[in-house]
Amino acid sequence: METRIGGERARENTNKLPFDEAIHMDTIGLVGGLWILWNSDRVQITQLAMLEQKIHVLVKVLISNFEFICTTVYASPRFHERCILWNNLKNAANLHDKPWIIAGDFNKVLAEGDKFGGRYISSNRSLLFKECVDHCNIIDLGFVGTRFTWTNRRNINALVQERIDWFFANLRWYAFHRDAKEELWVQKSYVSRLIEGDQNTAFHHMSTIVRRRHNKISCIKNDTGEWIQSKDGAMNYIRRGFEKLFKTSLNHAPLNPIRPSRWLASLSNEERSNMSTMVTDAKIKDGPWALKACKAPGPNGLHAGFFQRFWLIVDDLVKTKVKKAFKECKLPKYLNRTNVVLIPKIVGLESL
Incomplete structure (x- = not known):
């Protein structure tokens, strides 16, 4: 987590929390200050590298012996320094084949929908971020609740909101959590088998997960602006909305229905005869x-x-x-x- 607190003050604060181990990174001016906190009776953590914008650790879950690499990120607000981070992440991806999660403040949106208000996003800079994500073969794990993670807290005329905090995972991490067979992923992907081939399981896996994340409705606002976060509550609210939309006020059919005009399309005698023929x-x-x-x-x-x-x-x-x-x-x-x-x-x- 990014705390904006470093040095001795960071250690004083973490000593008050219910964790017995911690890794601290000093702040970059008034920002940054990453902490990783854990309990040693649950996980074993080995620090692999600590650079200015990220921390790499190897995590071993003691109850299952499952190991994965966790990278926590605080990306610089300066563009040229973020480019260094993108290159470092791509290099890290080339060094291992372990399950991998990457989370933190990347200080960059990926697409137009990740920003509200303010100037248009720089497509070239977002493309560099996207190239890093693609090279690392990681996908966004999505979010629950409001889309935006940063705001300038201005009035509506000057309000700017952005999604700059992200949580990514690679396919090896997914493989441990989602047991899937190749045929299942091919069926559930919208990509043609004849084009992609039968053996590209990772591709079909990725496309299916990305589509599911984009389509998933985990919570929704009701008519008064309150969030409905339970699955049953969201389903009932959506069902009532569509029932209201498509429900008619008519409760009976007219006694004398309008007879069809001879000018309207109708079946020929041959077509009527064919309808009674066995298929x-x-x-x-x-x-x-x-x-x-x-x-x-x-x-x-x-x-x-x-x-x-x-x-x-x-x-x-x-x-x-x-x-x-x-x-x-x-x-x-x-x-x-x-x-x-x-x-x-x-x-x-x-x-x-």
């Missing part, structure tokens, strides 16, 4: 192949790609079910079930 095996097979492999999974999570890939195994069952539905003019309820998912169109959704 062919070829038409049934055309159904799954008319869909993209990774689109529209049902509640069981099976994409069209599953049926395409294993058609020789499941074809008889599928054909039997479809022909039965045509014959009885009735679909089983489970076939009509679907998933309705609310996907925010902006990053960091706060309200409906």
Whole structure:
């Protein structure tokens, strides 16, 4: 954590806290002052390096013997010094293959959506930050609550807010926390298998996690501006919002419905006759192949790609079910079930 406190005063303060070990970094003028605090009965920490803008430590969780590298960051407000930090992080990424988390104040936004008010962001400077993130093969772990972590605390006309504090992790760190098989990641990624190939598990893993982070709604503001942080509370609030939006005031249908005009599109006699004809095996097979492999999974999570890939195994069952539905003019309820998912169109959704 960045405390803006260093030297003897830092040690005096940490001695009052419920931790028995600590690493301190001196402040850079009136800013900085990183601390790492821990209890030695839970984790074993070995300091690897301490530079002006970061601390590298090796963390061993005693209960599981899981080891990872943790880098705490306070990036300089000066651009040329931040460039030194970006290069140092890229060099550190080349030196190890361990699980890695990087957290702290990077003093830089990544995209336009990470800033409110003030001057436009420098795309070239943000691009250098992004190149560092990409080179280190790390992804943003997201946030809960308000999007911005810094503000100038001015009135609305001069207010500036930015997200400059970040928490990143690499795929090896994720691999310990999320057990996933290659086929699962390929199915859940929106990237074409034919283009990327079957073996690029890390790529599909990364793209799926990034998409999930952007789409996740962990909390939301209600009509009075209060945060709803419980999962059930957020779900109920969103459900009520959409029920209110789409609910009609009509509670009955008109007794004399309007008869269709002869000028409107209608079925020919031949088309009506074809509707009573039994569907062919070829038409049934055309159904799954008319869909993209990774689109529209049902509640069981099976994409069209599953049926395409294993058609020789499941074809008889599928054909039997479809022909039965045509014959009885009735679909089983489970076939009509679907998933309705609310996907925010902006990053960091706060309200409906």
